Amino acid sequence: xxxxxxxxxxxxDATGMHQEPFWVRCVLIGMxxxxxxxxIFIPLIYVFYQALAPGVSVxxxxxxxxxxxxxxxxxxxxVAPIAVLLNTIFGLAAAWTLTRFRFPGRGTLLxxxxxxxxxxxxxxxxxxxxxxxxxxxxxxxxRDYGIQLIFSWPGLVLATTFVxxxxxxxxxxxxxxxxxxxxELAAVSLGASPWQLFWQITxxxxxxxxxxxxxxxxxRAMGEFGAVFVVSGHIxxxxxxxxLRVEKLFQEYNNPGSFAVAVLLTLMALSTLLAKVLLEHYLxxxxxxxxxxxxxxxxxx
Amino acid sequence: MSIAIxxxxxxxxxxxxxxxxxxxxxxxxxxxxxxxxxxxxxxxLRIIAGLEHADQGSVLFQDEDVTLQAARDRGVGxxxxxxxxxxxxxxxxxxxxxxxxxxxxxxxxxxxxxxxLGLVRLEGLGHRYPAELSGGQRQRVALARALAxxxxxxxLDEPFGALDAKVRQELRSWLRRLHEEMHVxxxxxxxxxxxxxxxxxxxxxxxxxxxxxxxxxxxxxxxPATPFVMDFLGNVNxxxxxxxxxxxHVGPFQLAYDDYLHDEPRQATAYVRPHxxxxxxxxxxxxxxxxxxVQLNPSGAVxxxxxxxxxxxxxxxxxxxxxxxxxxxxxxxxxxxxxxKSARVFxxxxxxxx
Numbered sequence: 001x002x003x004x005x006x007x008x009x010x011x012x013d014a015t016g017m018h019q020e021p022f023w024v025r026c027v028l029i030g031m032x033x034x035x036x037x038x039x040i041f042i043p044l045i046y047v048f049y050q051a052l053a054p055g056v057s058v059x060x061x062x063x064x065x066x067x068x069x070x071x072x073x074x075x076x077x078x079v080a081p082i083a084v085l086l087n088t089i090f091g092l093a094a095a096w097t098l099t100r101f102r103f104p105g106r107g108t109l110l111x112x113x114x115x116x117x118x119x120x121x122x123x124x125x126x127x128x129x130x131x132x133x134x135x136x137x138x139x140x141x142x143r144d145y146g147i148q149l150i151f152s153w154p155g156l157v158l159a160t161t162f163v164x165x166x167x168x169x170x171x172x173x174x175x176x177x178x179x180x181x182x183x184e185l186a187a188v189s190l191g192a193s194p195w196q197l198f199w200q201i202t203x204x205x206x207x208x209x210x211x212x213x214x215x216x217x218x219x220r221a222m223g224e225f226g227a228v229f230v231v232s233g234h235i236x237x238x239x240x241x242x243x244l245r246v247e248k249l250f251q252e253y254n255n256p257g258s259f260a261v262a263v264l265l266t267l268m269a270l271s272t273l274l275a276k277v278l279l280e281h282y283l284x285x286x287x288x289x290x291x292x293x294x295x296x297x298x299x300x301x
Numbered sequence: 302m303s304i305a306i307x308x309x310x311x312x313x314x315x316x317x318x319x320x321x322x323x324x325x326x327x328x329x330x331x332x333x334x335x336x337x338x339x340x341x342x343x344x345x346l347r348i349i350a351g352l353e354h355a356d357q358g359s360v361l362f363q364d365e366d367v368t369l370q371a372a373r374d375r376g377v378g379x380x381x382x383x384x385x386x387x388x389x390x391x392x393x394x395x396x397x398x399x400x401x402x403x404x405x406x407x408x409x410x411x412x413x414x415x416x417x418l419g420l421v422r423l424e425g426l427g428h429r430y431p432a433e434l435s436g437g438q439r440q441r442v443a444l445a446r447a448l449a450x451x452x453x454x455x456x457l458d459e460p461f462g463a464l465d466a467k468v469r470q471e472l473r474s475w476l477r478r479l480h481e482e483m484h485v486x487x488x489x490x491x492x493x494x495x496x497x498x499x500x501x502x503x504x505x506x507x508x509x510x511x512x513x514x515x516x517x518x519x520x521x522x523x524x525p526a527t528p529f530v531m532d533f534l535g536n537v538n539x540x541x542x543x544x545x546x547x548x549x550h551v552g553p554f555q556l557a558y559d560d561y562l563h564d565e566p567r568q569a570t571a572y573v574r575p576h577x578x579x580x581x582x583x584x585x586x587x588x589x590x591x592x593x594x595v596q597l598n599p600s601g602a603v604x605x606x607x608x609x610x611x612x613x614x615x616x617x618x619x620x621x622x623x624x625x626x627x628x629x630x631x632x633x634x635x636x637x638x639x640x641x642k643s644a645r646v647f648x649x650x651x652x653x654x655x
Binding site: 187188190193201 | 350351371372373375376377379383385386387388389398402403446447450
């Protein structure tokens, strides 16, 4: 009885806290709507409007009629997946090393992992040009072996990978820390090989976190502009990616063309966002189901 | 399979978890590593399993040196404190895991899993997930999983730590019976002396990375080697006194103490267990101590009585047999006399080495 009264008083307190004057609520909620409308919704609609205003056939022609634009789409669709794949491998390796082993320099490594987030992408791109460019330290050496990184697609992969490096590792490290090493140690003592351990124990435990990291990494990789801008030399039909193409068409006063590519890029980003939302819903539902299951078991025993 | 630990030292940074520890575990023995947290018992268990590696020393299974062998090749069944069941696998797949990674034929795996689920009394629960089991059931799945690969030995880390009292008691006697049936060398870690004494053939008491005493439960209980063991076994009354020329003087009573024959008096401590104290209405000898009965707790097999000794400013715990409690008609507030029937005297070791 005492408990319930206490609970009741807590609740009235809580609702009381939200009893702001009517006009304050109106202003706050109104501002939120204005910001979302003005900064996100209207510009988005405007881009779609600009791209589609001349008609759908013109829109499609703008996208697929221009060989340079076609190539830019192709470029983004190859560079982003390669960068995501590299970062998946790197993220798994980094998370594994940093959560399962204690070694000198571990703290430093954890901090260094955030460097790509801290550095401006343009600076990152410049860094690669200075290092691997023809006038750079390693460029001539690589040229002797027939490798050209800067102003070619491998450079795009390199820059994109660098900029999106922390996404997957940062997602996995807290997750693997929370799960702890016990299940893996149990598998090892039962005779599992490292390969069996990874595929049968570690991966199933982290799969949703990994997928979440991959989605985020992919969204960022597709939209990357700054680092790629510096590294690519923006050669039309060779090293332009979609974001670079949008900018170039805009500079050439080809607004319908620019907006068409922008719309496609936006649609790709929105589908990534949708995948993320669906995944979040799925995970929340799964958690709820597991909790319910666990509590019903507690109830019967 | 016998286990031999030879001069194992293990450090975590500045902290010494194990300090030159040596131990023999005879084949077929059920041994308890007993000690407070931080005494190194879990580190020792993990070093035997190969989940942790010693800085110095070696581990032998029978005559085979396994110090450098990887955990997966040691053939050890390990049960983790929080079971570490594979959450995404059913009970069946958990138990089958060790056999699957060894690519045993499907039929053999099937038969063995069913046999083991029967052994741990979980028939019919093979399709469940760990989240759908109670704590005691999870514990038994962990045991079945460890036993599935026919391990050379079974190692258990605080096997009953996370269970409630009733399930704990059941599982203890069940583990004891299981060991009698299978006779696989078993080492388990616990901080609960009652658990160690009830389940194990041999008890190893550890403290700060060293072994204080090894023996059967009876040996350890009746002849604690050090004040720490005496203290750790719990529930003991402590008297401070001195020793001189082969006699310990503790309060009004004296005990022979042959280990110290010098004339110069030294400080010493006497430990008396609650059941070694006799309670009486009238003083029967000069060793009887007068006190006031503060509290009675008649809820167990013996009546636990607390007596305040005003003269010495200490409080004693005394176990009184029920019949005697009725004969004496004890009540809180009564003036009573307490007489030690036996006691153990220890001298601080630093002063002992003159």
